[in-house]
Amino acid sequence: MKEVPLSTCERNALEALVAAGLRHDRRSFLQARDSTLSFGRDYGSCSVTLGETRVLAQVTCEVVEPASSRPNEGKLRLAVHMSPMAAPHMEQGRTFGEVDALTQVLERNIKESRCIDLESLCIMAEESVWMLRVDITILNHGGNLCDAANLAAVAALRHFHRPDVSVEEDGRVTVLSYDQSPPVPTFMKKVPVCVSYALVNLNDTCHALMDPTHHEERVMTGRLVVGLNPHGDITSLVFPGRVALQKAEIMTLLNHAFVRAKSVAERVQKDVDDDLAARAHQDVVCGYKGVLKSDEQYKRESYVLVLKTKALGDFVVPKEEEEDTQANTDMDGVTSTEMNMDQSDTDSDGEMRSSIAAMISSVRKSTDSKKAVGEEASGARDLEGGIAAMLSAVRRETDRKRESLEADTSTEVDMDSDDDEEEVQGKLTSQDIE
Incomplete structure (x- = not known):
């Protein structure tokens, strides 16, 4: 063959x-x-x-x-x-x-x-x-x-x-x-x-x-x-x-x-x-x-x-080109406002959560010390549970505010392409932001 x-x-x-x-x-x-x-x-x-x-x-x-x-x-x-x-x-x-x-x-x-x-x-x-x-x-x-x-x-x-091998006297091997x-x-x-x-x-x-x-x-x-x-x-x-x-x-x-x-x-x-x-x-x-x-x-x-x-290399998804640059320019103001408000909300929520976490940590330390001396710690446990419930409520309220803010922002950026008006319907005012 x-x-x-x-x-x-x-x-x-x-x-x-x-x-x-x-x-x-x-x-x-x-x-x-x-x-x-x-x-x-x-x-x-x-x-x-x-x-x-x-x-x-x-x-x-x-x-x-x-x-x-x-x-x-x-x-x-x-x-x-x-x-x-x-x-x-x-x-x-x-x-x-x-x-x-x-x-x-x-x-x-x-x-x-x-x-x-x-x-x-x-x-x-x-x-x-x-x-x-x-x-x-x-x-x-x-x-x-x-x-x-x-x-x-x-x-x-x-x-x-x-x-x-062994060799005999007569030469045999x-x-x-x-x-x-x-x-x-x-x-x-x-x-x-x-x-x-x-x-x-x-x-x-x-x-x-x-x-x-x-x-x-x-x-x-x-x-x-x-x-x-x-x-x-x-x-x-x-x-x-x-x-x-x-x-x-x-x-x-x-x-x-x-x-x-x-x-x-x-x-x-x-x-x-x-x-x-x-x-x-x-x-x-x-x-x-x-x-x-x-x-x-x-x-x-x-x-x-x-x-x-990883001999094949890392595959990078190319970014899509921006088609409407004018619409992106109009959105800069709203985006910056949203980012500032999200940053302020995040900072306030972070400070509140940090304070509540510190309170929980102090209560836990007190509870551990009371356990060590054999005292009752039921009151401390109740206080810890209440603070944890308060933290959960704050988190739910923060998520609700963020969802409502995103809904308002989506309504704001929904504009008619054929209309040449410069003002955006549903634009947030300073009172709404406060």
């Missing part, structure tokens, strides 16, 4: 967003998607989620004969598997250029960087060594497979523990079970990290998008894949495509990639150490139970996170 081509509307929309400095998932150009690391029940089983991309890595080992050129070093093999479960166009049994390119990047970044001490995998020189095999399975292709596959493979190798001898951890010198950028050339301007999605990869002009470790060593550099970058632009991306590599390496070491510490105190390991999420669940949680962080 061939891959469904990207429509013209989708391509134009993605290019317009990039030209405007935006991305369709609300990220900045140099911002990566959220990633999670999960470990299975067995040592060396790791699942990585990078946005909608999901990759599973499993490390296995076996005893083999060493190579004649390196008789005291073990072996490391990497294999990438893709199936229609990852993407509909990836048919079973067919080879893809994308798989070959991904395998080549992983071998350069992991195997050729010598991050694993292969000499520690030697059992007997020129006779038997350990061979570690890393099987990387793409569960869902959501873009940027290089970063996700590299992260899964490195975390699985860092998490893997191989069984111990016996593999011991975990009950007979504790497993041996894999020593990793450095943690290699892969950082990918999608390069989109629009209007003679090259835009670099870190951690591209599947849709962004289909509109990109070129790609920059950097393999490096947090110690400042560049292990691989892949720069395919029809894009030309200046030296200053490449150095800027490399400096940003070093910062990203340092944070990812610390994340891998922390997650692996936490899982190994949890296994030491647990009898039963849960594995992937309740950890893996579907695409719909991931999108739902992303939308909820956007709403919580």
Whole structure:
């Protein structure tokens, strides 16, 4: 099955967003998607989620004969598997250029960087060594497979523990079970990290998008894949495509990639150490139970996170324009009078309520003091109830006056638009205000 081509509307929309400095998932150009690391029940089983991309890595080992050129070093093999479960166009049994390119990047970044001490995998020189095999399975292709596959493979190798062995006098090698001898951890010198950028050339301007999605990869002009470790060593550099970058632009991306590599390496070491510490105190390991999420669940949680962080921004209702400025000018006098009267009523009501509240507070204090000495406080309670009733009556009277004032004001501003008289019918006089 061939891959469904990207429509013209989708391509134009993605290019317009990039030209405007935006991305369709609300990220900045140099911002990566959220990633999670999960470990299975067995040592060396790791699942990585990078946005909608999901990759599973499993490390296995076996005893083999060493190579004649390196008789005291073990072996490391990497294999990438893709199936229609990852993407509909990836048919079973067919080879893809994308798989070959991904395998080549992983071998350069992991195997050729010598991050694993292969000499520690030697059992007997020129006779038997350990061979570690890393099987990387793409569960869902959501873009940027290089970063996700590299992260899964490195975390699985860092998490893997191989069984111990015993060597007989005649050279026979016996593999011991975990009950007979504790497993041996894999020593990793450095943690290699892969950082990918999608390069989109629009209007003679090259835009670099870190951690591209599947849709962004289909509109990109070129790609920059950097393999490096947090110690400042560049292990691989892949720069395919029809894009030309200046030296200053490449150095800027490399400096940003070093910062990203340092944070990812610390994340891998922390997650692996936490899982190994949890296994030491647990009898039963849960594995992937309740950890893996579907695409719909991931999108739902992303939308909820956007709403919580108010990433969509605050929507402001625009104010309506004033249509009749003359009528507003005529209303200024009445409005100012109403505001002054409301202010005076509010001030008087506030003073009265403050005095009554002070009386209630003093009565309550007197009542509490009488209770403390054991005297009767029924008279004080009656006085407090009367004052509270008085306050309620004052509030009702104030509300009634305000309602009547609003009714008079509405009658006053009701004028005929065709009549050019300057005087307003029902205008309040000074006696009415008093």
